[in-house]
Amino acid sequence: MSDNASMMKVRVEDLESGMVTADNVIEPGTERVLLLKGTTLDSVMIFNLKERYNVSEVWIKKNLSAAKIAAEMRAEVNIHASLNTLKDVFGSDEAKPLTDFSKEATQKIKNVTNELITSLYADDNILLKMHQLQSYDDYTYKHCLRVAMMSVTIGKSLGLERHVMKNLCEAALLHDIGKRTIDVDIIRKPGRLTDEEFAAVKRHPQNGYLLLRKNGSYTEDILNAVLMHHEKYDGSGYPLGLKGEQITYLARIITVADVYDALTSNRPYRQPWSVAEAEEFMMGGSNTHFDFGIIKAFLAAFSPFPVGQQVILSDGRIGTVLSNNTNVLRPVIFVKNNDGTEETIDLYNDFRYLKLSIKALDKSNMRFIEAD
Ligand SMILES: [Fe+2]
Structure with missing residues (x-):
């Protein structure tokens, strides 16, 4: 065993879920490897080491504190549950367009919002989790969850009050719900869209707005944020061509998070942009596409390389x-x-x-x- 600076010997009764082994764990009295170096411990492994194999001590990696890793694992469970809930709300059968948004779905979105906002203020590593939600197979509900995570990160940096943060989070979670009213073959088409197809996609903000308005429990703040998330600061966006502060504050925040996520995500037809390229693009779009004040808050709050990445x-x-x-x-x-x-x-x-x-x-x- 060498280099004690990066590892520590931990008694088996002090092990915690989330700690990572710094060396193979060998069964006492035998040569048998019970766990490989680099294994992240869970409660079953710890129980077995203690009760079944009589291991007394384990070498554990010191680089990231065990408590931090354990907190990250807990947060991952929450994000995993939130993702499942969103998938359910957006409808797991993509081929079936959404025609109604139920009261039950409203409650589920509130629950996910509480989860995300609690994580955010507990300083869980929400941005690291956001990266972990990126994969090749990119569904609308996943994009919405990432946009909500980034929107609340920006909102916190802007010093928004809790009740405003909740509206921001709910609106961000639902900003693209209107895409679920559009033919899935258009939404997931890998190549260039025809003019008619593009016109259909561009209807998703109104469609989302109408779907949620029909539900009856959403305030104007949330409905307008969904409706206006493709407006641009200089008036060149859609569907209404609104300008500057005609676009609500929540919509302007969601736009920033939405565009950044779209640029840095995998698409079937292109590689994701690098973080530096995306940030450069966002800066360049200040006061044309984006509200400069919000871009500043985004750049201050957003760490493209969060701890643990x-x-x-x-x-x-x-x-x-x-x-x-x-x-x-x-x-x-x-x-x-x-x-x-x-x-x-x-x-x-x-x-x-x-x-x-x-x-x-x-x-x-x-x-x-x-x-x-
Ligand atoms: Fe959208």
């Missing part, structure tokens, strides 16, 4: 984000080199690393959150 560096090495710097594009990264040495790389404050940058998110080991 695996990233690929420009020299090909893979590392984990340990903390963020004032320049959010250049965080502190922990890297384990091929020769077994470890390196803490401060991309912003350490001149030795100025030529190094983050090339992409490393998705190879990412645990993506999927609905059941």
Whole structure:
């Protein structure tokens, strides 16, 4: 056993779910490997180590604190439940357009909102979870959940009151519900849309608005945010061509989150944009497409490389984000080199690393959150 700086010996009775083994766990008195190095412990494994195999101590990785990982696992469970609820609300049969939005669905959206807002104020790593919701197979309900996570992150940075945050979150969760009223073959068409198909897609804000208005329990704040989320600050958006502050505040926040998510997500016909390219685009669209005040709040709140995120560096090495710097594009990264040495790389404050940058998110080991 070497390098005690990055690992610690933990008595089996002190193990917690979420801790990661720093070495293989061997059954006492035998050569049998019970758990491989790098395993994330859960309660069943801990029970077996203690009760079945009489293991007394386990080497645990120190890099991310165990408590933090445990909190992330709890948050993941919540996001997983939220994703399932949203899938249910949006209707699991995509081929069947939605014609009604039930009171039961309204309550479910309120529950997901409470879950997200509680996570946000508890400082759960909501942005890391947001990345884990990105996968090739991208359904509208998943996009809506990510947009809601980003919208509330922006809302918190703008200092919105709790009741406004709740409206923002509900509207963001439902902003694209109108897409479920449109023929799925158009929505999921991989190539270029014909003019008629594009016109049909562009009806989704009104359709969503009408669907929710018919439900009867949504306030104007929420209905207008859904209706106006494709308006642009300079009046060139749709469906109404509203300008500046004619577009409600909540709609202007959701627009920022929506466009950023669309740019950085997988599409069947193109690669996702890099975080830097997307941020550049958002900056460039201030006061034409977007409200500049909201873009500033977005840039201040949004960490494209949240703590715990695996990233690929420009020299090909893979590392984990340990903390963020004032320049959010250049965080502190922990890297384990091929020769077994470890390196803490401060991309912003350490001149030795100025030529190094983050090339992409490393998705190879990412645990993506999927609905059941
Ligand atoms: Fe939309």
